[in-house]
Amino acid sequence: MLFKLDSFTLIGIDAIKVSVEVHISRGLPEFIIVGLPGKAVNESRQRVRSAIINSGFDFPVKKIIVNLSPADIKKDGSYYDLPIALSILAASDQIRCGMFNESCFIGELSLDGSINPVKGLISMAEKARGMGRKFFFVPYEIANQASFISGVSIVACKSLVETVKVLTGGEKIEKFICKDKDKNISNRNNHYNFDLKDVKGQLKAKRALEIAVSGRHNIMLIGPPGSGKTMLAQRAVSIMPDLNLEECIEVTKIYSLYEKYVNHLIQERPFRNPHHTISRVGLIGGGINPRPGEISLAHRGLLFLDEFSQFPKNFIEDLRQPLENKTVIITRNNLSYSFPCNFMLIVATNPCYCGYFGDESRKCICSLREVRKFWKKISGPIIDRIDMRVTVARLKESSFIKTECGESSNQIKNRIKKCINMQNERFKGKNVSYNSEIGINIINEWLKNNKNIRDLIYTISRKYNLTARGMVSILKVSRTIADLEESENIKDCHIIEAVHYRVGSNNLDNSICI
Amino acid sequence: MKNTNGKKILYILVEKKVKPARFIEIYRKNYGDINKTLDYFYKYKSLKLEYGTDGEDHIDFNHSNNCYQKVVDFILKNAVGLLDIGENSYPDILRQIYLPPPLLFFRGNKIKKAQFSIAIVGSRKCTAYGREVAGYISRNLSRIGITVVSGLAVGIDSYAHKAALEEKGGSIGVLGCGIDIIYPPENKYLYEEILSNGSIITEFLPKTPPLKNNFPVRNRIISGLCRGVVVIEAGEKSGAIITCEMALQQNREVFAVPGNVFNSMSRGCHRLIKSGAKLVESIDDILEEFSQYSEGILKLCGNSSYNNNRQANDKQSAKLDNNELKVYEFIGYNPKSVEEIVKYSKIEVKEVLRILTSLEIKQLIKEDSFNKYSRLF
Helix, strand or coil, X not given: CEXXXXXXXXXXXXXXXXXXXXXXXXXXXXXXXXXXXXXXHHHHHHHHHHHHHHCCCCCCCCEEEEEEECXXXXXXXXXXXXXXXXXXXXXXXXXXXXXXXXXEECCEECCCCEEECCCCHHHHHHHHHHCCCCEEEEEHHHHHHXXXXXXXXXXXXXXXXXXXXXXHCXXXXXXXXXXXXXXXXXXXXXXXXXXXXXXXXXXXXXXXXXXXXXXXXXXXXXXXCCCCHHHHHHHHHHHCCCCCHHHHHHHHHHHHHHCCCCCXXXXXXXXXXXXXXXXXXXXXXXXXXXXXXXXXXXXXXXXXXXXXXXXXXXXXXXXXXXXXXXXXXXXXXXXXXXXXXXXXXXXXXXXCCCCCCCCCXXXXXXXXXXXXXXXXXXXXXXXXXXXXXXXXXCCCHHXXXXXXXXXXXXXXXXXXXXXXXXXXXXXCCCCCCCHHHCCHHHHHHHHHHCHHHXXXXXXXXXXXXXXXXXXXXXXXXXXXXXXXXXXXXXXXXXXXXXXXXXXXXXXXXXXXXX | CCCHHHHHHHHHHHHCCCCHHHHHHHHHHCCCCHHXXXXXXXXXXXXXXXXXXXXXXXXXXXXXXXXXXXXXXXXXXXXXXXXXXXXXXCCHHHHCCCCCCCEEEEEECCCCCCCCEEEEECCCCCCHHHHHHHHHHHHHXXXXXXXXXXXXXXXXXXXXXXXXXXXXXCEEEECXXXXXXXXXXXXXXXXXXXXXXXXEEECCCCCCCCCXXXXXXXXXXXHHHCCEEEECCCCCCCHHHHHHHHHHHCCCEEEXXXXXXXXXXXXXXXXXXXXXXXXXCCHHHHHHCCCCCCHHHHHHHHCCHHHHHHHHHHHXXXXXXXXXXXXXXXXXXXXXXXXXXXXXXXXXXXXXXXXXXXXXXXXXXXXXXXXXXXXXX
């Protein structure tokens, strides 16, 4: 007797359909799984057998062959316990139901027959919708994760028995369909633990962050220890506009690969702050079964590299391609896995080895040569991709107590939203969504059409020894500043302000060759 | 190239391998008459008179093995000037030292005969304190029209040059290598900056690498060009100390800036002070020593109205708008942070940041430490 039903496997963050085929024939009792099963899949034989018996069904004493097709893709993980168990029950005629053709199944079985969570559920739900299936049977605990995918009903069952009851009509299916999707995503109130108003003083850095987030410019914070670089970076995520549903799903997809117990749609912007001892694979992604790295976990959010100069140079070089392409492609085992990584980069660093270069009260003990050496460690091509460099000074104790709190994150967020809308409007139909992605051709056009800007840029570049790349950065940032003021054209004042975030500190000019 | 005497000297030194010391000896025997000196070499050294006095057309280079020619080609191509010891503009005080260089290669402005200069020398591995002092003294000297001479090395030298260039006195960099070699390479920008308001000189032929031995030789020119040498930070054994020894031999004043007793970089300075160098706290200490030399200089420095005038002019010529003026007025000589400026002026942050950059571009203020600004002069 033959039976077949559909399940999924994951390649990267994308799900592909896997048919679970079961053939029960006469012969010596045997239970074989074929189709390149991994260790976890092979072990599922024991789980399935116990779960079937403990749920009150009979485990057929016959020769059972399970095939996972396509048979040439390696399958790993405990996804197929539930589909295999159901196929065996159906193939041995213990259950009969017409819903199999319009359903898919996923889930790990416990020995007692209850269903445990698996990874990557939301990608599978999306695939199920793409295949036009009506029902997707998922583990109860994490069903909410997939519930925002419209077009397919997510059926959340706690155990094998429950699943069988639903399938055979013993229980009404409506009762088990996950209804979380009725919640309106736009009405949520995102709560971040940090608010930008907690940061006292640092007006320049706050303004710079606002601009950086508005135009999605990568930004570098330079300052002595204790000046608030980390504090500022942590709060940057609280001024980013909320994720829309599509983005939420993208983020949840990535996170569901990492953790089994993601039981809701992730709605906060991710903020990743990896330590500098991280491995290359941990940062970029990879491994034998490639998994997303920190850059993908920061997708649609912030990647914050604290103590930037401590990161190994070659890791930093690895960031170049992902920063440009917004995806990272990893090739392993004859397959290419692509992970999205559209993130904003914030890096923080001390200005020198001792950390106090440019500090007002404590004197730096590094020689100029050491300072240069320190900056040489930071790769030039990456520095080039960082449009803004902002110096952060330490606040004196007295002014720390006196200074009032500034604007709250929500106020700033509203301004940023407007600015981003303006950019979207302007770049409609183009392959660009933020000012930081503007190509050189657009910038040349600005320069051609506006003599004022040309003259000013010329003066500035002479004064500060700017390279061409530096000038392009300044123009991009000044476009964002203009957008924040809802100004149609870039004016002189915008460019001059932008210079402030490029040159950073005059003191550092010698050391960082801009 | 006009300087035929220079070329002749170059020929004598490079092609005929006459030692500079010998040249100077003959030069002095002839009581400083350059023509007689040159004649001496051509007659008694049986040099053929390949040099027509009235132009280079007569020069016959067939005898030379190209080294001379290469140098001449180089200086023609790269606009390098020659300054020979017989020339009027060759600084008198340099001519008086034990072994003045018969020939100098220079780029940038020509050195003026009566230029009053002070050398600022110090360690390459300077501390933040040293950086600050170098800038402070150099800037103030330059402001009253004194040229600051230094060795274009990293550390104190760079800071002294940099600060001097901000003001009208300008700066002279003396190299320990050929004029076409920028050493250390970090100072590329500085090298170019000096060319705009000062000069770079060397006695070494083009393409001479920066050899260890060249630097003491160079130091004698640094001290020789100046009335006094200010040592800012120096280790026990350092080039700065050598410069001071040269300076004493050449009868120049030696000044030293005191430092932290726990810092090894103060050792050299403190030893100098112990053995009689003048302790310097501000440029007044330096100028005091030269009251007999030049009234002109003291006139400049005693006259504080010069500063005020300059600022008034600056403000007018820069055409500050209302807000800019408000911020500029608030930023005094003590550094003010961005936060303080915002609080005082009640102007929005973005506007303040814009104003700060724009004042910086107009050369009115500078960033002192991170996010703290003070007036430039």
